C-alpha cells in the first residue's frame with residue numbers, strides 16, 4: 001500500500017464516461033483522491049461536488065482540478081472528446097479527437113515520470129498510440145481501456161448461455177476496440193476445460209454472438225445516445241489494478257512489440273502500466289490479430 005493517498009485525474013470528467021468512471025472509483029471503496037478536469041470548468045466543478053457527496057460514504061475524495069495538476073497524478077484517465085453518432089464507427093472520431101488529445105497532452109506538461117496514462121476516448125487504440133508519442137512516457141506507461149469492456153459484454157452473454165458466473169469464464173475479445181475485434185475462442189476456457197467443447201455451446205451460432213458483442217455499443221448508442229456505466233466500471237477496475245499494483249490480467253490496449261503496435265491482448269496491469277502476456281492463438285485468430293494491427297497502424301501513420 002502506498003503511504004500517501006494515490007491520485008487519479010479524469011480528464012473529460014465533466015462528461016458521461018468521465019463522471020461514470022469517477023463515480024465507479026468512489027463506489028469501489030479504496031482510498032484515492034480523484035481530480036475532475038474538463039474544458040468546461042463549471043461542469044467539472046458540478047460533477048466533482050456531486051460525486052464528492054457519494055464519496056462521503058467511501059475513503060475516496062473528489063474535487064475539480066487543472067490540467068497541470070492532472071499531469072502530476074499517478075493515473076491520468078482521459079475521457080475527453082467527441083463521442084459516436086448513431087451508426088458511426090469509432091475510427092471516424094479520429095479527426096475530431098486527435099487535436100483535443102494533443103492539446104491535453106501539451107497542457108499537462110511536464111507529466112510526472114511515473115504516471116500511467118489510461119486512454120478511454122475513441123478511437124481508443126489510435127489515441128493511445130498518439131498520446132504515448134506526445135506524452136514522452138515509456139510505452140508500458142500508456143495504455144487504453146481497449147477490449148476489456150467488449151470482453152465483459154462477451155462474458156455476460158456466455159454466462160447467460162452456459163449458466164456459469166461471468167467471472168469463471170476465461171474468454172475475451174482481442175485486437176481493436178472497434179469493428180475488427182474478434183473473440184479468442186481457441187484460448188477460451190471454463191474450469192480449465194476449453195470452452196469450445198462445452199455441450200451448452202453446441203448449436204450456438206458463435207459468429208452471430210461475436211457480431212452482437214462487437215455491435216453492442218451501436219445498439220446502446222442508438223437507444224440512449226451514448227454508453228457510460230459499463231465502461232466507467234471497467235476503467236475504474238483498470239485504474240485500481242494500477243494504483244494498488246494488483247497485477248490483474250485484463251485485455252487492455254497495450255504496446256505489443258511483435259506487431260510494433262498498440263492493440264488489445266491480455267496483459268498484466270500494475271503500477272508499471274501494462275505488459276502483454278505471451279499469446280497462443282490459432283492460425284485464423286493470429287491472422288485476425290495481424291489485420292487489426294495493420295488497421296490500427298495505418299491510422300496511426302496518418303497522424
Ligand SMILES: NC(=O)C1=CN([C@@H]2O[C@H](COP(=O)(O)OP(=O)(O)OC[C@H]3O[C@@H](n4cnc5c(N)ncnc54)[C@H](O)[C@@H]3O)[C@@H](O)[C@H]2O)C=CC1
Nearest residue numbers: 012014015016017038039080081082083120121122226231
Ligand atoms: N473506450 C471505450 O470503451 C469507450 C469510449 N468512449 C469514448 O469516450 C469519449 C467521451 O464520451 P462521453 O463521455 O459520452 O462524451 P461527453 O460529451 O459526455 O463528454 C466529453 C467531455 O469531454 C470534454 N472535453 C472536450 N474537449 C476537451 C478538452 N480539450 N479538454 C478537456 N475536456 C474536454 C467535454 O467538455 C465533455 O465534458 C468519446 O470519445 C467516446 O467515444 C465511450 C464509451 C466507451
Ligand SMILES: CC(=O)C(=O)O
Nearest residue numbers: 090122149217227231
Ligand atoms: C462507445 C464504445 O466504445 C463502447 O461502448 O464500446
